[in-house]
Amino acid sequence: MPVNGRAHIRIARPSRDLAAAERFWTQGLGLDVLFRKESAAAEAGPGAGYALLMVGWRYAGWHLELARDPHHPVLPGPGEEDLLVIYLDGPVPDDLLARLERHGGRCVPARNPYWDTWGVTVRDPDGYRLVLSTRQWSSAEH
Known part of the structure; x- marks a missing residue:
């Protein structure tokens, strides 16, 4: 498969x-x-010992992989501009924000005020930022 818009993306x-x-x-x-x-100490080969969690929407063209090496942990080092943006094309539901906060998220001000104007920024338990944008994605506008 060539590298193009149909290639699946893993973050x-x-x-x-x-x-x-x-x-x-x-x-x-x-x-x-x-x-x-799950992590297994007796494993051998590439990725041995890593615990992995892959999450996403089943039919989306992307998924998020979260990894932990219990023997040589790499701590997350997210910056204020490490963003995963989801375009909602409408208001951010209050119940969604409440659910995210109930499950370890924290609403934070964005470093770039653009995201405070056009959405809400939520820091995940590892410190990465999820932006729920009220805008609709359009490549012509971005």
Whole structure:
């Protein structure tokens, strides 16, 4: 398959706590668990020992992979501009924000005021920022 708009995208990030991340992304945002692998010390080969959690919407062209190496942990190092933006094409539902906060998220001001004008920024349990944008995605506007 050539590299083009039909290629599936995996966004991979380290996680401090996969259980907390899972609650935020699944119970909070509503993503599905697409794959899970627990850490196993006796494993051999590429990716041995890693615990993985892949979440996303089943038919989306992307998914989020959260990984934890219990033997050599890499702590997340997100900055204020490390954003995952979801375009809602309408208001951000209050019940969605409440659910995200109940499951480990925290609403925070955006570093770039554009996102405060056009959405809400929520920090996940690992410190990464999810922006729920009220705008509709249009490549012509961006």
